[in-house]
Amino acid sequence: MTAPAVEKGSTVPFSIQIGTCASSYPNVSAIFIDYNQNSSFSDPGELVYSSSTPSVGAHTESGTIVIPTTATTGYTGLRVITSEQSSSITNPCLSY
Numbered sequence: 001m002t003a004p005a006v007e008k009g010s011t012v013p014f015s016i017q018i019g020t021c022a023s024s025y026p027n028v029s030a031i032f033i034d035y036n037q038n039s040s041f042s043d044p045g046e047l048v049y050s051s052s053t054p055s056v057g058a059h060t061e062s063g064t065i066v067i068p069t070t071a072t073t074g075y076t077g078l079r080v081i082t083s084e085q086s087s088s089i090t091n092p093c094l095s096y
């Protein structure tokens with residue numbers, strides 16, 4: 001997959017298609033972006049999206065992300081997590 005080119009200060013749309021595993025468990029999603037490229041994803045401001053409420057079954061979550069003008073220029077890591085749980089995802093580094 002080719003990385004998209006985005007600019008500092010731009011608004012970028014996203015959508016996450018969530019499937020189902022034949023279960024009725026709630027699920028939530030989160031997006032983390034390593035804006036300062038330190039391989040952490042845990043710095044302030046790097047959690048850029050979190051589901052507002054849990055969902056059950058297949059669905060699509062969408063929204064927009066504003067790229068801060070302070071972001072480091074160059075290839076930047078992005079982590080998308082979807083987990084069968086009802087609480088918000090706040091840690092980018094757990095085993096889900």
